[in-house]
Amino acid sequence: MKPRSKITLAISAVIIISAASVLTYKIKADNKQRYIVQQAESGVVKYQLALGERYLNDRDMPQSAYWLIKAAKQGSHEAIDQLGIIAYYLKSKATSSTEDKQLFTDVEQTINASRRPQTVFDVYQQRAEEGDMEAVLSLGLMYKRGNGAPEDYALARKYFERYAAAGNTSNPGNGEYYLASMYLAGNGMAVDGAKALALLQKSCDLKFKLSCYELGDLYYQGGESWAKDYKKATALLDVYAEGNSPDSRAMTYIQSLFTMYREGGYGINPNPQRIQAIKTQLCRSDDLYGDDCEGIAQQ
Known part of the structure; x- marks a missing residue:
């Protein structure tokens, strides 16, 4: 067996040193993490904040809230802002x-107890004043539902209209969707089906799926200011294209879709083959709705 050359030995040494360096770095990082956690658990606010912000950046809301609530209870205004x-x-x-709702309750209670800001409503209001459109939408919902703010349809409408007009939102079409729901229900205004239909169409054109489904259902039902139109309704509600994952929100209208394909009329012919194709897709063993196959098959 030939002795290894000096170059080979040098390369081997570099590899060993590099591996040792990586291991040393990992040990140091692990030790640092343990130290931070130990200090946070012992009540040191700056380490509680550090962990809370780290988990917030990682979008681990439960862990982030866990540490931020501890810091907030010790009077940290920065923790309240993060909450x-x-x-x-x-x-x-x-x-x-259910976990999200409980977490929201825990966070809201901590914010309220700190009185800075006093309520989640104050958080949204402040952010809305700074131009945060998602906060604008949240304020509209709070006023519409009377949840976290007094029920005020006029203010709800104002915020929804502002959101709809913004054009730089995370959920285009959401403002129009809620405005349409107010026109359909007559929330603080006269019922106006035509205006609701136009708003839903605009929202659907912006790819807001809930509006597309609601619009499809309205064409299925028909109304005082619009006629039944199964052709439009099925085009909007039949989202079960082969190869696509079914949208769980569309399942609300699956029975209406089957009724239209079963009975026909209002612009379409009966199409029992399409019903069977949808059932087959939904009942595939690897599909999201495999467990509900029996119920779907009976519709």
Whole structure:
């Protein structure tokens, strides 16, 4: 066996040193993390803040809130500001789990107890004044629902109109969607189906899916100012193209879709084959709705 050359030995030494350096760096990083956690657990505010901000940047809201609440209870105004961001994020989610709702309650209670700002409403109001359009939308919802603010349809409408006119929002079409719901229900204004329909169409054109589904349902139902139109309704509600993952929100209208394909009329012919194709797709074993296959098959 030939002895290894000096170059080979040198390369091996470099590799060993590099590996040792990486291991040393990891050990130091782990030790630093343990130290930060230990200090945070012992009540040192700056380390509680550091962990809270780190988890917030990673979008781990439960862990972030855990440390920020501890810091807030020790009077940290910076922690309260960060909790306001978490509250805004949770309130802006399209759907909220039970855990999200509980986390929001915990965060809101901490903010209220600190009195800076006094309520989540104050967080939104301040951010709305700074031009945060998602806060504008949240204020509209609070006034519309009377949740966190007095029920005031006029103010709700004002905020929804502002959001709809902004054009630089995270959820284009959302403002029009809520305005349409107010026109349909007559919330603080006369019922106006035609205006609601126009708003939903604009929102749907902006790719806001809930508006497309609501618009499809309105064409399925028909109304005083618009006729039933199964052709438009099925085009909007049949989102079960082969290869696409079904949108869970569209499932609300699956029975209406099957009824239209079963009965036909109002611009379409009966299409039982399409019903079966949708059922087959929804009932695939790897599909999101596989567990609900039996119920879907009976519709």
